[in-house]
Amino acid sequence: MTALVLAEHDGAKLSAATNAIVTAAAKLGGPVHVLVCGPQAVADQAAKIAGVEKVLVAADAAVANQLAENVAPLVAGLMGAYDAFLAPATTTGKNVAPRVAALLDVMQLSEVIGVEGPKTFTRPIYAGNAIATVESSDPKLVLTVRATAFDKAGEGGSAAVEAVGGAADAGLSSFVGLEASKSERPELTSAGTVVSGGRALKDADTFAQVIAPLADKLGAAIGASRAAVDAGYIGNDHQVGQTGKIVAPSLYVAVGISGAIQHLAGMKDSKVIVAINKDPDAPIFQVADVGLVGDLFTVVPELVAKL
Amino acid sequence: MKILVPVKRVIDYNLKPRVKADGTGVDLANVKMSMNPFDEIAVEEALRLKEKGAATEVVAVSIGPAKAQETLRTALAMGADRAILVETDAEVEPLAVAKILQAIVAEEAPGMVVMGKQAIDDDSNQTGQMLAALLGWGQGTFASKVDVTGDSVAVTREVDAGLETVSLKLPAIVTTDLRLNEPRYASLPNIMKAKSKPLAVKKPEDLGVDIAPRLKVLKVSEPPVRKAGVMVGSVDELVAKLKEMGAVA
Ligand SMILES: Cc1cc2nc3c(=O)[nH]c(=O)nc-3n(C[C@H](O)[C@H](O)[C@H](O)COP(=O)(O)OP(=O)(O)OC[C@H]3O[C@@H](n4cnc5c(N)ncnc54)[C@H](O)[C@@H]3O)c2cc1C
Ligand SMILES: Nc1ncnc2c1ncn2[C@@H]1O[C@H](COP(=O)(O)O)[C@@H](O)[C@H]1O
Numbered sequence: 001m002t003a004l005v006l007a008e009h010d011g012a013k014l015s016a017a018t019n020a021i022v023t024a025a026a027k028l029g030g031p032v033h034v035l036v037c038g039p040q041a042v043a044d045q046a047a048k049i050a051g052v053e054k055v056l057v058a059a060d061a062a063v064a065n066q067l068a069e070n071v072a073p074l075v076a077g078l079m080g081a082y083d084a085f086l087a088p089a090t091t092t093g094k095n096v097a098p099r100v101a102a103l104l105d106v107m108q109l110s111e112v113i114g115v116e117g118p119k120t121f122t123r124p125i126y127a128g129n130a131i132a133t134v135e136s137s138d139p140k141l142v143l144t145v146r147a148t149a150f151d152k153a154g155e156g157g158s159a160a161v162e163a164v165g166g167a168a169d170a171g172l173s174s175f176v177g178l179e180a181s182k183s184e185r186p187e188l189t190s191a192g193t194v195v196s197g198g199r200a201l202k203d204a205d206t207f208a209q210v211i212a213p214l215a216d217k218l219g220a221a222i223g224a225s226r227a228a229v230d231a232g233y234i235g236n237d238h239q240v241g242q243t244g245k246i247v248a249p250s251l252y253v254a255v256g257i258s259g260a261i262q263h264l265a266g267m268k269d270s271k272v273i274v275a276i277n278k279d280p281d282a283p284i285f286q287v288a289d290v291g292l293v294g295d296l297f298t299v300v301p302e303l304v305a306k307l
Numbered sequence: 308m309k310i311l312v313p314v315k316r317v318i319d320y321n322l323k324p325r326v327k328a329d330g331t332g333v334d335l336a337n338v339k340m341s342m343n344p345f346d347e348i349a350v351e352e353a354l355r356l357k358e359k360g361a362a363t364e365v366v367a368v369s370i371g372p373a374k375a376q377e378t379l380r381t382a383l384a385m386g387a388d389r390a391i392l393v394e395t396d397a398e399v400e401p402l403a404v405a406k407i408l409q410a411i412v413a414e415e416a417p418g419m420v421v422m423g424k425q426a427i428d429d430d431s432n433q434t435g436q437m438l439a440a441l442l443g444w445g446q447g448t449f450a451s452k453v454d455v456t457g458d459s460v461a462v463t464r465e466v467d468a469g470l471e472t473v474s475l476k477l478p479a480i481v482t483t484d485l486r487l488n489e490p491r492y493a494s495l496p497n498i499m500k501a502k503s504k505p506l507a508v509k510k511p512e513d514l515g516v517d518i519a520p521r522l523k524v525l526k527v528s529e530p531p532v533r534k535a536g537v538m539v540g541s542v543d544e545l546v547a548k549l550k551e552m553g554a555v556a
Contacts, residue, residue, distance in 0.1 A: 010468065067473070068436065069445050091466040095448050098401070098436035107402045107521035110431045120525065125430055126324040130333050133526040172445035172479075176461065176472035189467075218555065230486060236451065236465045243345075243425060243485060245467065251554045261323055268533065272554040274545070289536040289552070292545050302542040307555060 001030040001118060004056075004078060006071075006087040006096065007046050009038055011064070014045040016190050017088040019152035024145045025086050026051050026153070027115035034159070035078070037063035037071050037167070047159040055159050060167040065175035066092050072099035074167045079104055084141035089246070093144045106138035111246075113149035127242040128265040147189065148248035148269060181235045188221040188238065193251040196223030196240055196267070199231065200256025200278075200296060207233035210296065211255065213304045223247060223267075225257045241266035256296045259284025276300065308418030308455075308477075309364045310353040312387065313408055314346040316371050316378040317428045324428075330526045333428075342378045345423025347385075348483040351490040352453060353421045354386045361455040364388050366415060370407050372396050376506060383501035384493030390506040395518065401429070403511075403518040405437035410514035412442060417478065419460065424449050424482040435482035445475035449484040 003025040008015040018034065025032045031053040036043040043057035056078070062070040075085060075096070085100055087093030089111045101108040113131075114122035120135045121143065188194065195215040201207040207228065215222050223240040224233065240247055242265035252270035257263060259275070259282055267273070268287050275288035278295050285291040292299060318324055319341040324333045342350075356362040367382035368391040369375040379390035393407050412420065425432040439446035447453070447462025451470065454461040455477075464471045465484045493501070511518050539545045549555045 068448075069439075072440060091449060091464070094432050095436060095446070098433035099440040099446070101433070102402065102405060102437035102440035105402075107400050108431070108433050108437075109522070110429075110433060124530070125527070126318070126333055126428055127430065128530055129324045130326045130527050131530050132524055133528070135523045135525055136521065137523065138521050170443075171476070172443070173447075173473050173475045176474050178466075178468060178472075179470040181469045226485060235469060236484075236486065237467055237469050242427070242430065251549075262320070268530075272549075272552055273533075273536070274549070274554075285536075285538070287533050287536075289533075290545060290548050291536060291538045292540075292542070293538065299542055303545065306542055306546050 001028050001083040002081065003028050003030060003032050003084040003086055004075070004082040005032060005034045006075070006085070006093060007034050007036040007042065008088045008090055008092060009036065009042045011038055012041065014042050016152055017090060017147035018046065019049055020147035020150040021086050021088050021145045022049050022051055022153040023150040024112065024115060025084070028084055028118060030083070035075065037066055043161045047161050048155050048157050050154045050157045052157050052159040055161045056164045057161055058164045058167045060165070062169040063167045066096065067173050067175060068096045068099045069170040069172040070167060071096050072103055073170065075100045076103035078164065079140060084143065086143045086145050089144040089146045097142055097144050101142035104140055104142065106140050106142055107136065108142040108144065109134060109136065110144050112143045112145045127261050128268065129261060146246055148246055181237050185215060186219070186221045188223055189245050189247055191221035192249050193218045193220035194223045194247050194249045195220045195253045195255065196225065196257060197228055197233065197255045198225040198257030199227035201228060201233055204233045210300050214253065214300055217304050217307050218251070225263050254284050255300060257284055258282050259287065308362050309366060309415060310356060310362045311412065311415055311417040311420045312346070312349050312353045312365060312367050312382065313420065313422045313434070314350065314367050314369050314378050314382050315343040315423070315426050316340050316369065316375040317343045317426055320344050320427055326527055326529045330528055332524070332527050340374070342381050343423050343426050345425055345483050347490040348485070348487050349421045349423055350382050350385050350387060351488045352483060355488065356455060366391065366417070368393065368408065368411055370395065370399050370404050379506055380501050381493065383504045384498040385491060386497065389504055392506060392508045393511060393514065394508050395511055397518060398520065399518050400520050400522060401431045401433040402437055402521065403516065404434050405441055406516045407511055407514055408438050409441045410516055419477065419479055419481060421481045421483065424484055435480050439480040445479040447473055447475050447479060448482045450481050451484050451486045453481055453487065
């Protein structure tokens, strides 16, 4: 079974999520190819991932911004030679893969966290409150894969890079712009430590004043609950949860977050969870390895000073 | 322009789902069911487009059991003009839902389909993208802003890197993210009025759609439970504990 993996990148740099999807693809037992919709420089990075046999690069302008309307037909056209298509369960992968699945008339398996057999996979449902083991009966597989559930394939490969042409503009959509949030901090989904703040942080300034020093001290990425994002304390790309980003760092510090099931869905696979909350009955304490009941406005500065 | 809004009846988001002891699924007997939260946002957005004059009619559609009529009545009470139930007791997978919606689109000829990005039961996040593929339409997924002008729609999307804006030719599919709007509550008079709004009932067979599942659920199990943690009484204890666990240097 030959698998095609969609590379995740920002136009210049390959995302480490790609390496995790390669690991999942390799578990299917056959050769692994990677498709880069983007520049040659990204394809060259993908070629170095251990275990990748071939990299396909589509450098056409029509797919440079990963528009699903243009990427999906390209992928569907390539799938004659493949048995499985795997995309990372990122906003890009989630946008493209179902469109590919429909073009191939197959059901997609979303957010796969385990490969149990050539056609059998595990995936969380109901905000991670249940894990389904699912077998596909379709002739081809289309999966989105949760990067945090698989080890990242290492470097050291030297795959052949081959250009694929013909990616056309379907004339349905155009890219207008990206308002990217800039940060010097580690990227949220791959960071080793994450400090997240919730509604208790009051406003954007307070959020930054309280959370940033702790994140700096720990070399951490910053996450947030939905309530904190909705209230404008921080950008949408920081939301952790069922419908935000999924993180599984070595250390997750939840500050002033109650622990709604939708939030837990995004962080409960973290290795060590620390919760700071003034309410001893907050549900976050049920998943925390270490809990401290207290007022975050005194606890966090003290913690920063003592770490 | 007519807007079609697919709404799904799901377990209420406030409830913690319980896995059935026999591992066949999640226990939904006597559990409160509600409209999928993202679909409430979709209904709200369609209503706002109508109120702004960008749309003329809002049609809600649900695929599910007879009880899904309640979900459709909620949409009608919010302000949708009429509703369609495609009734089946079977579990319908996203691909089959998309095919049913494709058939409804063929009948209704909407200028836009506004739907949720994700159903909070299956967490698939597929149906809108699949419907867009089947129709050959553009897709604005995970929308936090929707701007209709003439024959196109600008959609601001919540993506991992921040906020992306795309422009789509109409007709198009939009799937909603959490921050698109704050759905309204239905007022009592509107709930009363909704009872007499038209609600048509069809069957998947009437639409010629094969809903046979492609996936077989072999087992549904509880996620691994985390070991009980410890509570500490002070910041000093917290720091000591984290050092002991090797979580900080
Ligand atoms: C469809 C849907 C999807 C959702 N997706 C997500 C998601 O992806 N991610 C997500 O996070 N949420 C999500 N939610 C929202 C979720 O249900 C909760 O509403 C949200 O997580 C609550 O955020 P919070 O914990 O910051 O706020 P709250 O629940 O209000 O909790 C604030 C906490 O701060 C504590 N506190 C207050 N003051 C202090 C203080 N001075 N010191 C210490 N502690 C203090 C309080 O005790 C409380 O526990 C979703 C909801 C829906 C309906
Ligand atoms: N049975 C259904 N009836 C109506 N709409 C549905 C149904 N299933 C999915 N949808 C729509 O598709 C969206 C995404 O669902 P999903 O792909 O299952 O996560 C939902 O938010 C609904 O708008």
